[in-house]
Amino acid sequence: MPTPATPVMSAPEVSAYLDEVFPQIKANGDDISVRAVSPGTALVRLHADDKHLRPGGTVSGPTMFMLSDLAAYAVILAHIGRVALAVTTNLNINFLMKPQPGPLDATAMILKLGKRLVVTDISIRDSSGELVAHATATYSIPPRN
Structure with a gap:
């Protein structure tokens, strides 16, 4: 198994960057947060x-x-830095259970971090720890100038 990538941004840094470049995610309130990297x-x-x-x-x-999608974006930003134009090229999700209202935790893991593509695995769990959805997402990283 490959060695995990080393983060270059902390959870508060990713949150602050998202507030700067993607403020729409909080348009309906402050109900989503990057908890850990x-x-x-x-x-x-x-x-x-x-x-x-x-x-x-x-x-x-x-x-x-x-x-x-946001969890994938957060893990990618945490590991490649301030690259706002990294974009989703594919996201596949399987809904496993019907979660009730309350906290949902999405843990995103980098499966492959390449020069142009990043492949991630995302597990969403409800407050009891039950797996309610599983996704894979691929992001394209723009070339660095």
Whole structure:
């Protein structure tokens, strides 16, 4: 197994950078946060409330998709630095359970960090630790000038 990448940004630094370049993620409130960064991983928490629910009272698929994508972006930024134009090229998600409102933790792990592409694995767990969704995401990194 490859050695995990070393982060170049801390969780507070990633959060501050996201506030700077991607303020829309907090347009509906301060319900999402980068909680931790460690070698090869990042943890992003969403406090899912009424605005994140689908009919039937469970957290919506688009909400979990957004959380997966943001967790992938956070782990990538933490490891490559301030590269706002890193973009999603693919994201595949499997919804495993219907989570109820409350905290959802997305743990993103770098599987491969290349010069132009980064492949990540994301697990979303509810407050009981139950796996509710699993995703893989690939991001394109723009060439450095």
